[in-house]
Amino acid sequence: xxxxxxxxxxxxxxxxxxxxxxxxxxxxxxxxxxxxxxxxxxxxxxxxxxxxxxxxxxxxxxxxxxxxxxxxxxxxxxxxxxxxxxxxxxxxxxxxxxxxxxxxxxxxxxxxxxxxxxxxxxxxxxxxxxxxxxxxxxxxxxxxxxxxxxxxxxxxxxxxxxxxxxxxxxxxxxxxxxxxxxxxxxxxxxxxxxxxxxxxxxxxxxxxxxxxxxxxxxxxxx
Amino acid sequence: xxxxxxxxxxxxxxxxxxxxxxxxxxxxxxxxxxxxxxxxxxxxxxxxxxxxxxxxxxxxxxxxxxxxxxxxxxxxxxxxxxxxxxxxxxxxxxxxxxxxxxxxxxxxxxxxxxxxxxxxxxxxxxxxxxxxxxxxxxxxxxxxxxxxxxxxxxxxxxxxxxxxxxxxxxxxxxxxxxxxxxxxxxxxxxxxxxxxxxxxxxxxxxxxxxxxxxxxxxxxxx
DNA sequence: TAATAAAGTTAGATTAACCTAACAAATATA
DNA sequence: TATATTTGTTAGGTTAATCTAACTTTATTA
Ligand SMILES: [Mn+2]
Ligand SMILES: [Mn+2]
Ligand SMILES: [Mn+2]
Ligand SMILES: [Mn+2]
Numbered sequence: 404x405x406x407x408x409x410x411x412x413x414x415x416x417x418x419x420x421x422x423x424x425x426x427x428x429x430x431x432x433x434x435x436x437x438x439x440x441x442x443x444x445x446x447x448x449x450x451x452x453x454x455x456x457x458x459x460x461x462x463x464x465x466x467x468x469x470x471x472x473x474x475x476x477x478x479x480x481x482x483x484x485x486x487x488x489x490x491x492x493x494x495x496x497x498x499x500x501x502x503x504x505x506x507x508x509x510x511x512x513x514x515x516x517x518x519x520x521x522x523x524x525x526x527x528x529x530x531x532x533x534x535x536x537x538x539x540x541x542x543x544x545x546x547x548x549x550x551x552x553x554x555x556x557x558x559x560x561x562x563x564x565x566x567x568x569x570x571x572x573x574x575x576x577x578x579x580x581x582x583x584x585x586x587x588x589x590x591x592x593x594x595x596x597x598x599x600x601x602x603x604x605x606x607x608x609x610x611x612x613x614x615x616x617x618x619x620x621x622x623x624x625x
Numbered sequence: 626x627x628x629x630x631x632x633x634x635x636x637x638x639x640x641x642x643x644x645x646x647x648x649x650x651x652x653x654x655x656x657x658x659x660x661x662x663x664x665x666x667x668x669x670x671x672x673x674x675x676x677x678x679x680x681x682x683x684x685x686x687x688x689x690x691x692x693x694x695x696x697x698x699x700x701x702x703x704x705x706x707x708x709x710x711x712x713x714x715x716x717x718x719x720x721x722x723x724x725x726x727x728x729x730x731x732x733x734x735x736x737x738x739x740x741x742x743x744x745x746x747x748x749x750x751x752x753x754x755x756x757x758x759x760x761x762x763x764x765x766x767x768x769x770x771x772x773x774x775x776x777x778x779x780x781x782x783x784x785x786x787x788x789x790x791x792x793x794x795x796x797x798x799x800x801x802x803x804x805x806x807x808x809x810x811x812x813x814x815x816x817x818x819x820x821x822x823x824x825x826x827x828x829x830x831x832x833x834x835x836x837x838x839x840x841x842x843x844x845x846x847x
Numbered sequence: 848t849a850a851t852a853a854a855g856t857t858a859g860a861t862t863a864a865c866c867t868a869a870c871a872a873a874t875a876t877a
Numbered sequence: 878t879a880t881a882t883t884t885g886t887t888a889g890g891t892t893a894a895t896c897t898a899a900c901t902t903t904a905t906t907a
Pocket of ligand 2: 411506507509510
């Protein structure tokens, strides 16, 4: 059985591996920063995880999940996202509130609980931020990876997921009435600063910054 | 903020205080046994809880919750019982499965979560074992304290709560189709061994042992 | 009441997860 | 390529929660 902390390291490594898709390994400092601990602490834990065959690790080398480490990491991620969905759908939490509580709930140990929860939620595919929820067998729907910023004038899309999950951004999205699934049309791309004029559903056109457009994953529409 | 372990000590002390109503204090060994640790461990923790003003404690003396300790204990108990209710009502857990998972869930820190959960469950008064669920302000419905064993031949009652929450007992109750709210009529009390002949709802009469009758709390019916 | 038993404490270790400070290796850059 | 910078490790400590073994206090009982 894994400790709370060990689980967090595995999940962190998994998420870092999603971030650099072509280079799924991470460094000690990178992990330490991600987890909010000092590098010395991470080194200790990585040695321990290596002993348990959850990561491959060599002195001064990069860190990679083993198959079993990955399996465990995905199980935590699954729980995290199912709980976020529960909080959002059933308990009326807003999407900027769910993460913090799910960070605790993801460590509850009960196979039955996860599976029953998934059933109760009707086997959701995506969490409130649009991130895919792994199935019990580890399968996971593909992650959207096109950014709004990559579109050209005239193109249509649907919001698939948020890249930035900060409260500041999520609150701003709410203000703009943007949520997962919202349709957006790009009216104009301003070459000067990369900002966009967009139409959100049938609202009045408005301008958003390049930073904004680089924080939203979308699925293109024909 | 209290640690997982500190919370468990407070809840334990609270429950022990319910058990001996006229003598709401506990001893070191009693607490240690309840929590499954050695007395030396409990002594250390009690000193720490005393420092934090959560219990009154003097060397070789009995232990009592302070007002603030009690308030905290009740908050944990509230979470425990709300989660048990959630698991039972929404996720189809059986009543002998809920406790173990609730033991973990009760330590999740989020005031909003508890209150939203309570609302989602429609402000339940009792958990799946018939135990009262404290309100957000600390109020708690009265605990049933009459045992089935205290009734005489001819008297009617409704099952209010289980005193013994062991899997063995709960499974046996299920087999007998007894749950919280089930009506029972005492047909005969056997003086020899304290066993009872009872009628469960409209089933065929049957005999139960004294041990059985001392494990069920009931509310008497006219 | 004196001896025995039960209840509770203390001292000293252990383990997990963290830290700082000093050092070593690998990488980037002048 | 030599030096500086970045990255990562080691040694030695701390804190929370646990333990065992030895000891002390309180309660029971002969
Ligand atoms: Mn999250
Ligand atoms: Mn976590
Ligand atoms: Mn319980
Ligand atoms: Mn607990």
